[in-house]
Structures are given as structure tokens and as C-alpha cells.
Amino acid sequence: MNHTPLAAGLARALAGAALFAATGAAFAQAPMTAAAAAPAADARDLDAVVVEGQIVYRNRTDALAPTLSYDLEYFQRFEPLTVGDMLKRVPSVTFVSDVLEYDGARLRGLDPGYTQVLINGKKVPGAGDDRSFFVDRIPAELVERIEIVRSPSANRSGDAVAGALNIVLRDAYEFDGGYLRAGALRFDDGEVKGTVGGVASGDFGGGRLLGGFNVQGRYNPKLKRSDRFEEPDGDFTDAENQTDTRDGTDYSANLSYTREIGSGQLSLSGLYVRTDRTEREHSLEYNDPTRNDRDHLLSDNDQVVDIDQKNLALSGSYRFDMLGGRTTADLGYSRFEDVRTDTEEETGYDDDDTPPAFDEREGTRILSDQKDVERSLSLSHQRRLAGGAKLEFGIDAQSKDRDTLRRTSEVDTDDEGAPLPPYADFERAASRIEERRLDPYLMLSGPGGGAFEWEAGLRYETTDVDVREEDERASNDYAVLLPSAHLRWNLGERDRISLSLARTVRRPSFNYVLPLTLEEEYGDNDFAGNPKLDPETAWGLDLGFERRLGAHGIVGVNLFYRDVKDLIEVVNTGRPSATALDDYEDELEEFLGDHPGATPATPGYPQLDPNSFVYTAANVGDGYVYGIEFDASTPLTALGLPDTGVFANYSWLDSEVEDALGKRRFNNQSRYVYNVGFIHDVREYGWAFGASYRRQGDVRSRALAEEVLTRYGADLEVFVEKRFGESFSIRLTGSNLLDAKKREDFHKFDTLGDQLDRDYDEFERESEQAGPVYQLIARYKF
Template sequence: MSVAVAVPPVSAVETEKVTPKATQPQINDQIPHLKDIQLPPTNAQLLTQDTEDTPETPEANQDADIELDVIGTPLVNFIEERQQSPTGVIILDQKEIQRFNYRTVGEVLRRQPGVVLGGPPGEDKDVRLLGLPKEYTQILINGQRFPDGGENREFKVDRIPVSLVERIEIISNPTATQNSQGVAGTINIILKKAPDSRISDLTITGTTSETVGPFGGVSLLYGDKQGDFSYLISAGVQQREAPKDKFKQTLDIQNRPTQTERENEDKSQLDISIAPRFVWRVSSRDTLTFDPLFLQTEEEKDATRNVNNQRFFAPSGRLQELQEQTVKIDEDKTITGWRLGGSWERQLSATADMKLGLLFQSTDETKDKVEITEGITNTFRNAAGSPLNQRRNTGTIKRESETKTDEELLGTLTFNFQPWENHKIIVGFEGSLRDREKKKITTEQQTVPTLTPAVERTAPKDIYTIEENQLNVFIQDEIRLGEKHTLTAGLRMEMVDNKATAGDSSTIEQSGTTFNPSLHYKYRVFPTTVFRLSAARTIRRPKFDDFIPFRDTKNGTLLQPDVIGNPLLKPETSLGLETGIEQSWGNNTGAFGLNAFYRWVDDKIENEVNFNPENNRFEQSPRNVGDGKVYGLRLDVQTRTPFLGLPNLTLFGNVSFLGSEVEDQRTREIRRFKEQPAYVANLGFDYVIPEWGMNFGLTYNILPGFENRELKDGKTEVTKQAGENSLDAYMAFRLADNVQLSLFGKNLLAAERSKDRTVFSSTGVFENSRIERETAERLYGISLSWQF
């Protein structure tokens, strides 16, 4: 469950470790590696003695078998991994993923320490580690970034179905072997691997909501090993429905509604995913791996929005104008991403090996949107009773056609070797060529009183191309200092060259090099107690369209400044410190973790409005405005409870206290990072009934509200968002040795997103307030899994 566990740093980039000869077991014993760890099932009883002092019993193994079967994963105790690893990482295994019948990776991550999910309620697509904006979190698939359509370099994790996933790692402070673009942290999604023996699983899921009929999906997992060749076929198709009700209302200084908006939205998504893997051991020293990936999401969105706008005479307060509009939105989007990747691993000697990897990946996103507006505008006279003065009909059609293409060619070369008994050194090289292109065409035409020709409304930054080439070099040394101390030190150099071309063919080039050191220290205080301390430098690169050389000409005033790009924008950099203590007990059936973190963020990027004396106009552009701080505390626990007389009950929970500071460039006030809550917490339990062959449980997510201040169009916008709590539950039955049935419910509290926005003028005078409400529906489902 949501337990902070630890793995060796190279597991996050899937680099195979050196396997010493049998004549050198002491080297492997001193610094174990993930692939070398073979752990037995753990006892279900709460014991005080160490693991090695406690023999297993048949009853313990029998109780463990009652839980959901996990296909394609060796039985590994992650609490034991936590104790042995030199660095700290949170691991989510397949039992955690499968137990609640999560559909996507986003639904899994919502329940983890320090994780906040952005996007509309119920969709869980934008990961926000430490509660920071999504651009501070890095998403990896098998240790490498995957291109996506977002301008913030984010990856929408709702696109990845859990049927493809072996496990998930949440890395708070990276090692030198990992990409540095994760100021808040990194999510590494590891896909299922080729097995050592035959595995097969067919899972069918059906889901329904309160207003949408049945929908569901099917996934297939099949793999085997024939001699020196092993393979895995992992594929799935699933449909997701996300109906929503939205309400917005704007009030003026007299508390009169100047705008009221109601919207009903139906969103349907179809995910198609294929992730095969082929491994061929060519010789005793050479292994070839081929692991392509295909992800496609087709999204259809239909919405009807009713908008009423009102204006009033001053000072009488009589109604001056009433505009009633009906807006119908039809939007179709397709995101297709694929990767062709392979690697060659060669054992150079008993204590050295190398890995050469090459992959090409591409994401194409297309969107077509039609927005039809029909309205009636009534104007009234400034007299008692506000008699009607004039009525006119209005109508427009707005069309958007958008395409985004993001392609990357990446090559990697890694060497692992042990020059001395207590050292393991990794040296690596990575080079990538990336091309990104965006083209968004917007047109608008009037339909009333007569149909007029379409007029193009394309913004200057809606068309661009970017070439981004990168070369990374890293070295890392894992050192055992005696029996209780482990030190992992590394240095990573990242060199980036950018060339950005705007729609008017204006071009700008930029290059830079960053050196990112990292240091991780582990001290085994007692056999079941580990203390950790780490430091690492990370970066956040600018949005793609921030350094495009464009100018969007507005009025040039403080309230409507011109919007321009900033080709001289520098990346944000951060130095992160983390320390924590981890305690296990009960034959590794319980664990407790307490971790504190502090990050200094330099060259923070924010939009800023400045007066340009050369053209006498106000301009808004992203700038490196100053420094910030992020800090907090994470606590997590998991334990079975025989001390309560309930040996089959497992309790788990986590709470993260989050804080940050950044100076407002306008008011000089100290405020938090955008939309960061004060804390986030999760509670849950899992209960096994052996004689019935079933288990059940629930998890409760607590997300408090927050207050955010933002400069927008020369005005200060203050947003207060209420808390969002959610509840998921499940019940699983073993119908036969190879058949499992699960019932589940998601978003059982029908989470509502509630925001109150207040707008102040450039002089700090109140102008208007706005309330927003958005509700997602409950989901109920059934899942049948057959291991054939």
C-alpha cells in the first residue's frame, strides 16, 4: 500500500547490474541489487523479532495467498527492499494497483504520499508532486521521458492503463543516472517485463455511472519463455466516460449577477494500448531486448452551455442589457503515441557490463472543435420597470483545427563496473534529437443576421516549430563505508541546444549547460531502522511556447498589455535536501516512514507586466523573477493488526504537510506556489476473510482547499478553492484457483470542485467576484480476471 520504500537508484532507469561470479559472493552481499533480491513470503503475524529469527509457517503463506493474484511479478517484499536500498523511493506494486481496480495510472497515484492530481474532477491526469504545478513533476516510462502534446512538458498519466504496468516508482530526489527535470520529483512507470515461465491473464471490466450507461474494457496478458527467448504480449482496450455539471456566476460590487453560466458536458474516451516485450539471450554474455509501445486515446466531447450576461445602469441599478446565449460545443481529439526501442546488454567481465539502447518515439495530437453560439440581446430604457428598448439576435461559429507533432530519437550507453570491492560505478552517455511542431488555426464567422465569410483568429504563438537537442553525461559511485553506511555520489551534466521558429519565420537559438550533483547517504542504525540523508540539484525547463519569438498585440495598456515570448528565458534550478528515518517490524509486515524535505528554487519563471519605454507600451512576458522555497514533511505507515485481535486486517495511511514561499513581484508579499494545499492525506484498510476466499477494503483521500494569487491582464485574481475528499472501495472474491471477481466503487462521495475568485484592479480596488462549481459522477463496476 502507500508505503515509502526504497530501491537501488539504477532501477529507475532500468539499468542491469553487474552479476559477480560465484567465487565473489561477498561483493554482492555487501551492496545488493534489486534483481539479486529473492525474498520469501512474509508472515502475517505481528512479531517483534527480526526476520531471520522467525521461521515461516504454512498458515502464513496460506493467508497471503488469499489476496489477489499478481500476474507477471515475482514475490518481493517491498519493506525488505526499503531496508536494503541505498536511496529512498516509494514503490507501488501490482497488488496495490490491482486491488482497487484502478483504470489508469492517475487513479493509482492519487492515493500516494504528497501527490495531488490536477485536471477536471474525476479524471486524474496531471500529477502534481508536493502540490506544485504540473510542470515541476517529471513522468518517465521505463526510465525515459515520453513526448506529449502539453506545452508544460507534462505527460497526462490517465492515458496509461494499469494493465500495462509492472510497478510505479515515485522518486523524490534523483540520482545522477536519472533525468534532472523533476524539481518536485519523478514518476517512473515501469511496464510489464517478459517472464521466465508461462503467464496468461484475461480481464474484463464493466463500469456504469449515474447518468451514463455501461462501459468497460478488456485486457490481455500472455507470455512465455522458450529456451533463451522470452516474450510478453500486453494489450488492452478500455472506454472511459466523464460526465460533468458545471456552474459559474460572476457578481459585481453590488452583489448583482453580471454573468451566469451552466454547462452539461459529456466526455467519452477510448484507450487502445499495446506493450509487447521480447528478450533474446544470444549468448552467455549478450542479451537483446525489443520493447515497442503504442498508446492511443480518442476523445469525444459534447457540451451545452447556457450563458446569461447582464449590465446595469449607474447609479439607478436598473437593468440595461440582458444577453442570453446558448453555446454548443463539439470537440474531437486523438492522441497517438508510439515508441520503438531496443537494447543490447553485454557482460564484459565478472565485474563489468554495458548496455546500449536506441529508441525512436513520436506523439501526434489532432483536435477539431466547433463552437456554435446563438443568442438574443435585449436592451432596456433607464426608466421605472426597465421597459424594452431593442431586441436583436446574434450568432457565431468558431472553428479550431490543431495538430501537434513531437518526435525524438534517443541513444544511450551505460557502463557498470566494480573496480574495488566496496565500489559500484556507473558511467553513462545519453544523446537525443527532438523536433516539435504545433499548428493551430482558428476561424470565426457570424451567422446572424447574415452569414459572413470566416475570419482567421489564429494567435501568433499558435504556430511554431522547435528543435531541441540534448547531450547528457553522468557518473555515479555507490560506496559501502563499513557494514552500516552506504554513500551514493554522482554528477550529471546536461547540455541543451534549442532553435525556436515562430509562425512568421522569425527564429531564435539558445543553448546552455547545467551540472547537477547528487549525494545520498544511508545509515543502518539497527537491523530494522534506517536513516537517510540526500541532496540533489534539479531543473525545470521553460514551457515550449514561452521562448517562441512572438508578439500578440493587444491595446498595450496595463489592463490589456501586449503578450510576447522570451527567448532569453533561463530554466529554473533547485537544490533539494531530504532526510528521513524508516522503521520496519513484524517480520517485515509493518513499516513506518518519516521524511522531511526542503528545496531552494532559483530563477523562478512567472508572467510579469512591464512598461517598455522604446514603444511606450505595456508588455506581458514570462521572466525569471526571483527565488522560492518549498518544504514539508511526509509520514506514512502500514501495519497488520494482530494486537487488535484482527490478524487479517491491514491498516495504511499517509499524510504530507506542504509549504512554500515565493515573493509576489507586484505586491512584494510572500505567497505560496500556485494552487499548493497545506497538506494531503490518505487513509485506508484491507481485510482478508480466508474461509470465504475474499478480501475487501477502502481508501479515503483528503485534499484541503487553498488560496492562490495571480496577476492576469494587469489585474490581481485571488482564487479560493474548497477541499475535495474522495472515497474508493472494493470487494474481491476467488471463484476458483484461476478466476477472480471484483466489485468496486470510485468517487463514492461525488467529489465537487468549488472555487471562489475575486478580481481586483491594478490599484487594488474590488471589481467582481466569481463562483465556480464542477461535479463528477460516482462510478460502479465489476471485474472478472481469468488466468488461463
């Protein structure tokens, strides 16, 4: 009998449900009691996220800037571990990561650097050289809601060409009570990881205090296979089998304190996240596609990366009445530290012998230490004008210091069976980037409540950049004017149309502005940084329609367009690469050896004619991005199923940019991404169950010397929930029930000329697969 992947996934889900039923029955035999704390007058009871048993749909926001808002309860039935897991279920977010890794969010399919990630409305530093922030570092349990801001207003930073993702953490003012969460995750290879967390909030010291913590075991075992050929449909060269396991623990905590002081309100908050993670890869390379024994072994490779990351974000704000309006002062401090030890050791065998004989053993250890600190100060003032209009103006100041230290040691031995020498004589490379911003803005909005509502503003962002790489120093400064305007037409109580026009900016990636040269960064080609890069800018248009369905449902459709100017692309400087110069020197040495005393006038004297060069980053050309986004979430009340909720979103995405090889889409932009799901509550028995199915389209990437096609399989998630009284619930969740695969084709070349002529250095096919993950999670409200 043949089974489709979807059928196999559903079979696993049903088996998990049967296991849950047995577990739930055992729990049901134990009596449960709880003393529920009375909620504060202005705070929401935390039992809403524990045992309320109500399906939650997307929120309709009052913001004039087009914004989608999703409370944690929208996601929580499927027990997401991180913000990355949450974003799998919202429109237009894709990922180009390893299977079961959801780190760099790609809003509208664009590189993570085009998406602004905020925590409580404030920028935070991250690990990415492209200024991106990995959203899988924030535990879902600390989050109150996720906001997708499709087009920015003047009172928010303009680094949001694709849009902004605002992660709003729970705060003391909004919640009352507390709960504990504990459970375990079981992975495909039998490994079990625990998870425990809790949140509590209440009156304290004349104000309100909320605290939360979370300890989460993280684990992801994957199997990889690579087959390499001289070219597509060409002769086989070698194959590689690899195990890749990510194993670690995330620790997080957040605090929020709010109290009234005088005529104003003081708010303090803090977030700390630590990731302790080890990535282990073991690869065996063979000269036969079907044999994996010693007689065909070409290399035995081990790589271990120990990662210790820390995120700290502190903020304080005071809002108070002044001069007939409302003034706000905000202070922020964010710090990101990333310490890594990357050790790769390989034993190579000479394929000229049969069987391949030992050649050498070599190892590389890279010690990297990165520290990124941001400090911010914001002052703003709001006041009402005649006729109900509102004026807001302010200034945002930001200071960023990014320090990177990289130390590299390489060792080897020609003695078979001998240990590698100790890692010593580390080659050191240090860099520092200092960025200072001062961004004033002015914003005017019309009165609310009528058929038409509007908002318009100007933001002027100034940036001074100083970079240093060892003894090399450079600086740059630029300023960008960012207008924005939003219009909403309320057609009635249920329907509304929104129109937004805004200019946004993307600052250059850190690795592009450092004044250093990397040899053989692209095949045989070198790359030299360009500290004088200007930012990319984009004019954006969003046109949306939204309709309320009944009391809770909502459906929306949005058209968007981005016209991107001053695109940063890799271009040829015309200077020969180090490889070309080395080849010329070898050719010249050989010629002089055969022709002693030869001069440049000697016939046949070698001439430097490089086919590989030094490339750099430059502002060249333009591009555009466009698409349509649809989302719907509603109970099926009209069909007589008020306790059944359905969810769906679909985004069709496209773009065009031109590089040295011609026209293409923006790199790694999926053509589409969609998610569909349902939740059904059986209220009289305290049960609920649901499923979610997600799929994203293929992505292509084309850079100098390499082109990649990536294809992803679908992801199916299923949950079953049982509630016991008003204080206890338990859920079983299964994810990746279709054993999702990632398949990649790598077209590799040595030079641009080879790439244009399709003269391959290598063609590689790689596949990666991970198995299902099951979670059993219990929650207790107190």
C-alpha cells in the same frame, strides 16, 4: 433525518455490496476449471495479480536514492483505470483537474512541469506546454509498479525538482502465464462503458515474450454552475448553467521481449496508447440568478472538442560484459501526436431589451495538430573497484522535435435562425522547437551490506534550443552541473535513515520560449515569448526514516526542502499593449476630429499613458518549497488480524515565492493531502472487501489579471471481491461515493494596477460536480 455525505457514500457502498453478493452467487453456480501454466524458473506467476488473495504493501527498495515502490497489486483491489487513478493513493501527489480527472500529477503539490514522468526509466513526450505528461493516458493494467524517486542520482535526468514518477511496465523477464480481464462501468447518468484487456507471457524464440492489451471506455458527465458579480459581495451580473461530458475510448498495447545473446542480455519493449475522445459542453447564461427561461436568456453556447491522441514508445537495450565490467547501450524512440478540432458556437442576446433580443450568432473553429518526437541514445559502464565500491559513468544524448500547427476560423451572422457560414479562411500559425541534449555523468557508490551505504555523482547537462514561429527564429544554449549525494544509515534489520542532497533543473515551458506575441493574454495585457530563458535550478535536501513492521508492514517519514533559483515569472516589458495603443489611437482620432489641425503642442493633445502592457517571461527571484511526508502500510497482526491491512499517508506541504503583488505559495500547491484505507480478506470463503478515503487541501493560484481559489471535496472508494478457485475472481468497486465537488472563486482584473487596487473586472463563483461510478470486473487466469 439528516445524512452526512460520508454516511450517504457508505450506504451506496453497502447497496453495491448487496448487488455484488447476488451477482457472485449466480457466478458461483457455474463450475470453473483452468489449466494453470507452470511458471518459468525466473519468472513470477501472473496469478499473483488475479486470484492470489494476498494483501500487498509498499515495497522497501534497495536503491540509495530515496525511492518509494508500489506494485500494481497494492492498488488493484480498487480497480484503477489509469496510472492517474493509482497515484491518488500514494504520498504527496495532488491533482488540480476537473472532478474525476487525474491527468497532471503534482508531486509535492508543484506544477506538473516540476515532476519528471518516466516510463521504464525513460522520458516520454506529453501534451503539456510545461513539458508535463498526462498520467491518465497509461492504463493501470499495463503497469508492474510505480516508483516515486524523491531525489535523483547522477545516472538519471535532472528534470525532477519535485521528484520523479517512474512507471514500470510489465516485462517478459518478470512474469509468466496470462489472464483476461473484462467488465463494465456504470456512471451517474445511467451510461455504461465496457472494458476488456489481457496479458500473456512465456517462452518464445529462444527468449521470453510478454504481450498485453487494454480497451477502456472513458466517460465523465459533470454539471457546472457559475455565478458572476461585479466584485465580491457586489451586484449580480449573470449566471451560467453548464453540462460537461467527456466521452471516449482508450486503446493500448505493450510488448516486451528478452533473451540472452552471448555474454549479454537483449531487451526490447514497445508501448502504444491511443485516446479517442469527445468533450461536449453546453452552456446557458441568464441575467437572473433564479430564472432559467427564455425571457432571461443571455447566451446559448455549444462547444465540442474532438481529440485524437497517440503515444508510441519504443526502446531497446543490450547489457554485456566488457573490460571487466558491465556495459549497457540503450536506444529509445518516443512519439506523441495530438490532433484536435475545437468548435465553439454561441448565440448572444442583447440585455438592453426586455426580454433580451437576438443579437448575433458567432462561431470559432480551431484545428490544432501537435507532434512531439524524442530520440535517445545512452551508453554506460559499471565496474567494481577495490574494497567493494562501484564506479559508473556514461553519457545520455537526446533529440527532441516539437511541431505545432494551429488554424483558426471565425464566422458570424446577424440573421436570427440563419445557419453560420462555412468555416473558411483559416488563420494559420505554425511553430517548431528543436532541442538537443548531451549529458555526461559520473557516479561512485560504496559497498553495500554495512551500517553505512553511500552514493555520490556529478551530472553535466547541456542543452541547445532552436525555436521558430512562422518567420521568427531564435536560439539559446545553456549548461548546468548537477551534483548529487545519498547516504543511508542502517540502524538494524528494521530501521534505517536516509539523507540526500541533489541539484535539479526545470527547463522553460514551450509556450514561454516561442517568439510570438499573444494579444490580451492576461486581461488587457499582451504576452511576448522569450527564447532566451534559462532553466530554473534547485538545491534539494531529503531526510527520511523508515521502519519495517513485522514481515510485511512498513512506516516512513520524510522531510524535504527545495531552494529554487532563477524562477521563471511573468514580468512587464514596459511596452504598451495592443489594447492601450488602440485606445490611444481612438482618443487621438476623437481629439483631432474636435480640433482640426491640432499638433502635439496643442493644449490637451492626448498623450500615450497606458495602463496595460506587453508582458514576458523572465528569470527573476527565488523561491523555496518544504514539507513533511508520512506513509504507513501494515497488516494488523499485532491485534490478531493478520488478514486485515491498513494504509495511510499524509503530506503537509508549503512554499514561498514573491511576485509583483507580494509573497505567495507556489501556484496551486495544496497545503495537505492524505489517504487512508483498509483491506480485509476472508480467506476461508474467498471474499475480500475494503475502502479508501482521500482528501486534499484548498489551492490558490495568482497570475497577472486573475486569482483563483480552488476547493475539492473528499473521495471515497469501496470494493468487494469474490474469488472462485485458483483461476477466477470478480470485483465490484464504487468510486466517488461522496459526489465530490470542485468549487472555484475567480477574481478577474484588466490590468496589474487594477489588481493592486482591487478594482475588479469580474468576480465569479463556479461549482462542478460528478456522481458515483461503479465497476464490475472479472479476471480469469490461464
